[in-house]
Amino acid sequence: MVDSTLVLFGQTLAYTFYAIAMILVVGWVAWRLTKPGKGGGVKPAVFFTFVAFLTVLGVSLHLITLKTIPWVEPDLHRASVQVDRVFEIRVADHEFRLPEARLVVKVGEKVRFVVTSDDLTYGFGVFRPDHTMVFQMQVVPGHTNDVIWQFTKPGLYTIRSTEYSGPKGIHMVVPDAIEVLEAK
Amino acid sequence: MSILRTMIDGEQGLFKPKTLTPMQKLTLKFVVVGLVYFAFAVIEGMIMRIFEVHPIPFIKSNQFFAIMTAHPLVGIFGSSYSIVFGAFLFLVPFLMKKPLWSFKLATWTFWLLAVGTIVFWGAGFVSHYAPLYTLYWPLPADFSQFSALGGAVFILGIALVMLGSVFFVINVFKTITYTPKGWDKQPGGALLASALGWTGLKNLFRKKKEEHLVPLPVAAVARGTVDVAFNSGVILFTGVLILVYMVGSLLGFDLRRTAIDALLYKNWFWWGLDLVADGLVLIFVAGTWYLLATMISGKALFMQNIARAALLVELVVSWTVWSHHLLSDQAQPAVLKVVSGEMVTAFELITQGLAFFITLATLWSARPLKMSNELKFLLGGLLGFALGVPAGIIQADVGLNRILHNTQWVVGPHVHVAVLVGLTMTLYAAIYLLFPILTNGAKLYSQKLANIHFWAHLTGGIGMGAFMGMAGLKGMLRRTIYFNGEFNIYMILAALCGGLIVVGFLCFFFNIVMSVGLKGVLGLFAKSTLDKDRLLPAQE
Numbered sequence: 017m018v019d020s021t022l023v024l025f026g027q028t029l030a031y032t033f034y035a036i037a038m039i040l041v042v043g044w045v046a047w048r049l050t051k052p053g054k055g056g057g058v059k060p061a062v063f064f065t066f067v068a069f070l071t072v073l074g075v076s077l078h079l080i081t082l083k084t085i086p087w088v089e090p091d092l093h094r095a096s097v098q099v100d101r102v103f104e105i106r107v108a109d110h111e112f113r114l115p116e117a118r119l120v121v122k123v124g125e126k127v128r129f130v131v132t133s134d135d136l137t138y139g140f141g142v143f144r145p146d147h148t149m150v151f152q153m154q155v156v157p158g159h160t161n162d163v164i165w166q167f168t169k170p171g172l173y174t175i176r177s178t179e180y181s182g183p184k185g186i187h188m189v190v191p192d193a194i195e196v197l198e199a200k
Numbered sequence: 201m202s203i204l205r206t207m208i209d210g211e212q213g214l215f216k217p218k219t220l221t222p223m224q225k226l227t228l229k230f231v232v233v234g235l236v237y238f239a240f241a242v243i244e245g246m247i248m249r250i251f252e253v254h255p256i257p258f259i260k261s262n263q264f265f266a267i268m269t270a271h272p273l274v275g276i277f278g279s280s281y282s283i284v285f286g287a288f289l290f291l292v293p294f295l296m297k298k299p300l301w302s303f304k305l306a307t308w309t310f311w312l313l314a315v316g317t318i319v320f321w322g323a324g325f326v327s328h329y330a331p332l333y334t335l336y337w338p339l340p341a342d343f344s345q346f347s348a349l350g351g352a353v354f355i356l357g358i359a360l361v362m363l364g365s366v367f368f369v370i371n372v373f374k375t376i377t378y379t380p381k382g383w384d385k386q387p388g389g390a391l392l393a394s395a396l397g398w399t400g401l402k403n404l405f406r407k408k409k410e411e412h413l414v415p416l417p418v419a420a421v422a423r424g425t426v427d428v429a430f431n432s433g434v435i436l437f438t439g440v441l442i443l444v445y446m447v448g449s450l451l452g453f454d455l456r457r458t459a460i461d462a463l464l465y466k467n468w469f470w471w472g473l474d475l476v477a478d479g480l481v482l483i484f485v486a487g488t489w490y491l492l493a494t495m496i497s498g499k500a501l502f503m504q505n506i507a508r509a510a511l512l513v514e515l516v517v518s519w520t521v522w523s524h525h526l527l528s529d530q531a532q533p534a535v536l537k538v539v540s541g542e543m544v545t546a547f548e549l550i551t552q553g554l555a556f557f558i559t560l561a562t563l564w565s566a567r568p569l570k571m572s573n574e575l576k577f578l579l580g581g582l583l584g585f586a587l588g589v590p591a592g593i594i595q596a597d598v599g600l601n602r603i604l605h606n607t608q609w610v611v612g613p614h615v616h617v618a619v620l621v622g623l624t625m626t627l628y629a630a631i632y633l634l635f636p637i638l639t640n641g642a643k644l645y646s647q648k649l650a651n652i653h654f655w656a657h658l659t660g661g662i663g664m665g666a667f668m669g670m671a672g673l674k675g676m677l678r679r680t681i682y683f684n685g686e687f688n689i690y691m692i693l694a695a696l697c698g699g700l701i702v703v704g705f706l707c708f709f710f711n712i713v714m715s716v717g718l719k720g721v722l723g724l725f726a727k728s729t730l731d732k733d734r735l736l737p738a739q740e
Contacts, residue, residue, distance in 0.1 A: 154605075
């Protein structure tokens with residue numbers, strides 16, 4: 017099952033390859049600029065091919081992620097998605113108020129986290145024990161903030177505010193707040 | 201000449217401030233102030249880099265966040281705005297071949313930027329007012345965490361900068377359209393239409409093409425200036441709104457903060473704020489690339505008509521992309537996320553890609569070129585945007601934003617590589633190019649120092665962005681503090697790269713001081729006796 021670790025690994029590979037290629041291209045152009053040319057400039061066909069390439073690239077990025085990242089479609093149509101479990105969480109005075117001391121879910125269950133803020137704008141992020149991010153969303157006061165997630169691996173997960181809410185917000189961490197059990 | 205003598209008189213004593221016109225002096229003063237504020241931003245950046253490795257005992261967390269609030273504002277308003285506005289107030293009349301509309305208004309812009317920046321920086325330093333530049337409602341009015349008085353002074357400083365920006369806007373458009381004394385009547389409407397791209401748009405549907413009355417770099421300045429106007433309006437309005445709550449608090453009234461919808465406010469403020477990041481910066485940079493490429497190569501710009509059209513598209517795009525900052529806001533309508541946040545934002549890949557290609561193609565047509573300082577810094581600037589823009593496009597995606605938003609990825613490979621490598625190296629290229637023009641032929645003290653500046657800044661900037669990005673992919677957030685060294689390996693490497701940027705800046709600063717001499721720097725602030733309508737001194 018595709019999870020955020022795999023998606024980020026793919027992104028790391030793609031961007032690293034791109035960045036190295038781009039550094040080499042600019043380096044090569046810089047070197048060639050100091051050498052005599054043949055008199056002709058760049059042909060318009062090359063330019064228009066480049067424009068077409070950028071257009072395809074810009075549009076295809078979103079189409080690819082729409083079709084390959086599993087949380088995109090349910091996220092865009094959240095209201096109509098049937099879920100297995102709902103957790104309602106309140107945030108106020110720089111503190112998460114969880115409905116239970118530990119939120120227990122099973123691998124593969126569709127879980128809806130509904131987080132509301134009584135005062136400031138916060139963030140709601142779920143992290144693995146190695147500090148990598150599973151997912152996050154913003155928590156805006158006066159609005160319903162919900163996200164649907166399916167955990168792919170069992171274990172304990174930490175909740176942390178992912179948005180700055182003043183210096184007091186740096187301690188908004190609830191270690192091991194979510195326990196994900198194997199699906200039986 | 202001894203080093204001490206050179207430091208006092210400048211390289212070979214060539215720089216003579218008395219020979220400068222008031223316009224040259226004013227432009228150089230903008231640059232000096234811009235570089236001083238860049239030093240502020242660099243020092244603040246290094247403090248934060250060290251703090252991210254290990255919290256510094258004598259800096260408390262509220263002071264750390266005050267530094268984080270001031271850092272981008274000093275960098276953009278104090279440094280970049282000063283250098284860019286100063287350069288454009290010189291270049292627009294230079295390219296239009298007529299005097300600046302109002303020297304007095306330009307002087308006001310200079311002082312408002314310089315004073316406004318020190319006012320908000322000082323307010324943050326003293327009171328630790330720290331809502332960050334995003335000002336997410338109702339944080340700027342949270343007086344349980346921040347001083348209302350400190351915040352009011354902070355907002356006043358920002359308002360002064362915005363007022364200076366409005367004066368810049370007026371001066372640019374008036375300079376393009378007005379008729380100088382003794383001249384034949386200028387076609388103001390046609391000049392404005394050409395500057396804003398209306399003429400170019402009409403030409404697309406006409407057989408007989410109308411002539412462009414405004415050079416391309418001036419068109420870029422004009423279009424970026426439209427975004428400066430909108431953005432100043434939004435920031436001023438928001439500042440007044442926040443100020444109402446502060447004054448209320450100081451008078452003992454606790455105004456209801458829920459009167460303002462936090463999501464609507466976020467949309468409004470990001471719409472205005474994004475006119476800087478995804479509007480005027482990209483448009484001004486593209487215009488500067490075109491100017492640099494044509495001046496360095498001595499050739500006409502490759503695909504000039506398309507470049508003009510792309511600038512117009514970029515302007516429209518800049519008004520409609522703000523929603524990529526709200527992809528993680530679940531109450532934001534999905535249609536805005538997809539259309540504005542994803543699709544329109546992807547256009548920036550195209551418009552910035554076109555500017556990248558057109559600039560390189562123009563240079564390519566003039567081979568062989570000497571690898572001058574302005575050329576190498578221009579190439580560095582191009583590379584910075586080539587790396588930084590796609591990093592931003594990646595996170596402007598509904599799927600990827602869910603796992604990237606507010607991580608170090610955003611602020612490293614995207615923001616810092618685009619701003620520090622892309623924008624700043626472009627500005628350095630312009631400074632190296634304009635240096636002999638603005639100083640009436642002063643000579644650079646050391647080419648070796650210029651080379652160290654280039655390599656230290658380029659490798660430091662890209663390296664810092666890369667290591668911050670790696671930390672972000674491992675889950676490290678921006679705008680928080682890690683107390684247990686969770687991401688130390690990346691933060692140490694990023695701090696070392698930040699150190700390289702400091703080394704580069706010190707080399708550059710020393711090189712410039714040695715080139716013009718301390719007497720020369722002080723001489724900039726003495727009044728010029730020459731005609732203020734002249735950009736350059738009369739040729740003898």
